[in-house]
Each structure stands twice: as C-alpha cells, then as structure tokens.
Amino acid sequence: MVTRSRTAQSGPALSTTIDMMALRPQGLWSIDLRKVSDMISRSSGLSLYRQVADAIRQQIISGELAPGSLLPSEKYLAEEHDVGRDTIRDAMAHLRGEGLIESKRGYRSRVRAVVPRERIWLHPGEIVTARMPTPAEKKEHGMNEGVPVLVVGEQAYPADRFEFGREPE
Structure with missing residues (x-):
C-alpha cells in the first residue's frame, strides 16, 4: 500500500491511498512477437x-x-x-x-503485381509531368486506383507501366 499526502494552497491536507497489487503468471506463455x-x-x-x-x-x-x-x-x-x-x-x-x-x-x-515498365526515350526539350488520371484515362488504360499518369505533351502514360529517360548525348 502506498500513501501520499499533499496540502492544497487554500484547503485542508488531502490524503490519497492507492492499493497496488502485482499479478504474476504462474507458467510460461508463448508470445507471438510479430503480433x-x-x-x-x-x-x-x-x-x-x-x-x-x-x-x-x-x-x-x-x-x-x-x-x-x-x-x-x-x-x-x-x-x-x-x-x-x-x-x-x-x-x-x-x-x-x-x-x-x-x-x-x-x-x-x-x-499488386510488379509489372515490367516500358522505357520511353524523351526528345530534347520534352517535359514529363505527373497528375491523377481522368475517369476516361483510367478506363482506357485499365488503371487501378491510386496510380498517377505521366504526361508528355498531350499523351498520358500510366506511371506503373512506363518510365522515361534521355538518350546520352
């Protein structure tokens, strides 16, 4: 048993009693550490x-x-x-x-299975931007939810199937 007491600034002494009890297992339990x-x-x-x-x-x-x-x-x-x-x-x-x-x-x-990506080589000056696809693009490419498209010019490519690179000069 633990007893604590303190005095409030404008009141009587307060006393708190806390009964503590320890529970101990009697045998060994197997524990799934991953869980x-x-x-x-x-x-x-x-x-x-x-x-x-x-x-x-x-x-x-x-x-x-x-x-x-x-x-x-x-x-x-x-x-x-x-x-x-x-x-x-x-x-x-x-x-x-x-x-x-x-x-x-x-x-x-x-x-989701990892699909090999097709590489597309960019021409000088071409820029790649990323955005979420329109409903029509999702349907056209059979895209899953959460996959963005990479856009070059007017063409949109599913980001999980294509990658871009520049040929060394």
Missing part, C-alpha cells in the same frame, strides 16, 4: 486505420506478402489487429489509393 510488434495503439494519436495500413504496408515491403498474393480476409485482419471490420475496410481503401493492393467486390484483396 506484439504490430499491435495497434488506441492512444498514439494516429488513426486506427492508418496504423493497420502501415502494418500491412510493412508486410508488403518486407516481402512477407509477395506481389500477387492474397491478403487475409477482413475478418481475420480485424481479429489480428483487434479492430472492427470498418477499420480494416478503411485501411484497405488507403492501400488501394497508394496503389499497393487491388480489390474486386466479392473477392479478397491481393498485393
């Missing part, structure tokens, strides 16, 4: 869906979730991260917006 490291903090100030998206992104970057592989179900992810399914849906939408995953209604999401 502990990916725990979601409700007091971090970062939204839950962003924390889940960060954890899944890290699995994609590390190769634990390879390109083309299916992501776990929403139900499994919700249990894994101890959040609701709406939070998982928001995290998936965020990752789709980044172009890391692709989804179709009624199917599990999958990690």
Whole structure:
C-alpha cells in the first residue's frame, strides 16, 4: 500500500491511498512477437486505420506478402489487429489509393503485381509531368486506383507501366 499526502494552497491536507497489487503468471506463455510488434495503439494519436495500413504496408515491403498474393480476409485482419471490420475496410481503401493492393467486390484483396515498365526515350526539350488520371484515362488504360499518369505533351502514360529517360548525348 502506498500513501501520499499533499496540502492544497487554500484547503485542508488531502490524503490519497492507492492499493497496488502485482499479478504474476504462474507458467510460461508463448508470445507471438510479430503480433506484439504490430499491435495497434488506441492512444498514439494516429488513426486506427492508418496504423493497420502501415502494418500491412510493412508486410508488403518486407516481402512477407509477395506481389500477387492474397491478403487475409477482413475478418481475420480485424481479429489480428483487434479492430472492427470498418477499420480494416478503411485501411484497405488507403492501400488501394497508394496503389499497393487491388480489390474486386466479392473477392479478397491481393498485393499488386510488379509489372515490367516500358522505357520511353524523351526528345530534347520534352517535359514529363505527373497528375491523377481522368475517369476516361483510367478506363482506357485499365488503371487501378491510386496510380498517377505521366504526361508528355498531350499523351498520358500510366506511371506503373512506363518510365522515361534521355538518350546520352
């Protein structure tokens, strides 16, 4: 038992008693360290869906979730991260917006495959700009959400399929 007392500036002495009790496990428990490291903090100030998206992104970057592989179900992810399914849906939408995953209604999401890029050589004076595609461009090129287009002159190229270079002079 811990006892603390203090005196308020204009009042009587205050006394607070705190009973402390320690709980100790009687046996050894196995702990999944990956799950502990990916725990979601409700007091971090970062939204839950962003924390889940960060954890899944890290699995994609590390190769634990390879390109083309299916992501776990929403139900499994919700249990894994101890959040609701709406939070998982928001995290998936965020990752789709980044172009890391692709989804179709009624199917599990999958990690986007890395497509080899076609190289286009620029002529002197040509400039490349980037922007998000129009709905017509998304349809024309069969683009996924979150993929920008690279524009040279009047032509738009999906950024996940093309790269640009200048020939050495």
